[in-house]
Amino acid sequence: MSKSTANYRPETRLVHSGTLRSQYGETSEALFLTQGYVYDSAEQCEARFKGEDPGFIYSRYSNPTIAMFERRMIELEGAEAARSAATGMAAVTTAILAPLKAGDHLVASRALFGSCLYVVQDLLPRYGIETTLVDGANLDEWQRAVKPNTKTFFLESPTNPTLDVLDIPGIAEIAHKAGARLVVDNVFATPIWQSPLALGADVVVYSATKHIDGQGRCLGGIILSSEAFIAEHIHNFMRQTGPSISPFNAWVLLKGLETLGVRVRAQTETAARIADVLASHPKISRLVFPGRADHPQAALVKKQMRGGSTLVGFEVKGGKQAAFRVLNELKLAKISNNLGDAKSLVTHPATTTHQRLKPEDRAALGISEGFIRFSAGLEHADDLIEDLTAALEKA
Ligand SMILES: *Cc1c(COP(=O)(O)O)cnc(C)c1O
Helix, strand or coil, rough: CCCCCCCCCCCHHHHCEEEECCCCCCCCCCCCCCCEECCHHHHHHHHHHHHHCCCEECCCCCCCHHHHHHHHHHHHCCEEEEEEEHHHHHHHHHHHHHCCCCCCEEEECCCCCCCHEEEEEEHHCCCCCEEEEEEECHHHHHHHHHCCCCEEEEEEEECCCCCCCCCCHHHHHHHHCCCCCEEEEEEEEHHHHCCCCCCCEEEEEEECCCCCCCCCCCEEEEECCCCHHHHHHHHHHHHHHHCCCCCCHHHHHHHHHHHHHHHHHHHHHHHHHHHHHCCCCCEEEEECCEEEECCCCCHHHHHHCCCCCCEEEECCHHHHHHHHHHHHHHHCCCECCCCCCCCCCCEEEHHHCCCCCHHHHHCCCCCCCEEEEEEECCHHHHHHHHHHHHHHCHH
């Protein structure tokens, strides 16, 4: 077992938490690329299967490299337990589906990542789990959606792509009064800027594919919560159904955590500078950046987040044609649907991530034809600003 690093600050935990050093005393965490484990004796093997000997059994269940990644995330997030998964969607689907059964009811904010929306809107009802979608920023809607069989509330904050910030403590209170749990997808905030468990959420999920890797290499996900929730709802479900992460990907993500703090801080500073330039640009009709005083939930951002965002949302005057022109003119920022990368990435949500929605649903979410989501990378802020302003000149 690694020593707890709970008395250290987050930056220190990102580098040291969870390290399991082998008999070789390696500096960098070892990659245990193994499916299984061998036993000294039949007796030891029996004891391990009975849970009386604490070693590893099979990498679908657990693995030393995966255990290091989970422990580092646990100590960073202030959770009691965690289980990692092959992708962010494997983590989200497990966290939502595993504890529910036919006849249960889930309430979710309407502003969700496309695949999350598929899980709550299309998949759950097929198995007899009712769902209600609400305007996440409106606490009365959450309250009105509660039914006697409501078991789970689910939200993302800041939301994708319009970067609205939802009141996590307020929504947690409504959930708990109704006897339901709150699951928060914290991808956009990152563990650096927001700690949902400390704000009252019961479960936090991440796509580690985004900032945790942060360099565009691996898919991965993780569920963090209390020991009781993992033991009761997640542990056995994941062992038996197998959405397990590869030890190789867990190793990449573990090493990604070492630089998460410096990357997210630098990318947020760059995003803030871009936001300030675009806010007064004549070709921009709307700008959203959590951290600016003109953000629609600026007070809430101050209350529940430690920093802004690595993302900036803005609307170009002239609709889809103007937005496409900007995307095509950009030299540095790459057109992609991904985010949180060292390379700046730019997305047109209306025609990509949110294409599946009906036009009226897109409009209700504030995703206009001219709306662009910009994920700030690690390039020099001045180069990105010059790239953006040159592209806007031509729009
Ligand atoms: C990307 C993303 C996911 C899904 O993660 P994958 O690793 O791509 O499966 C879930 N939620 C949010 C908010 C995301 O941005």
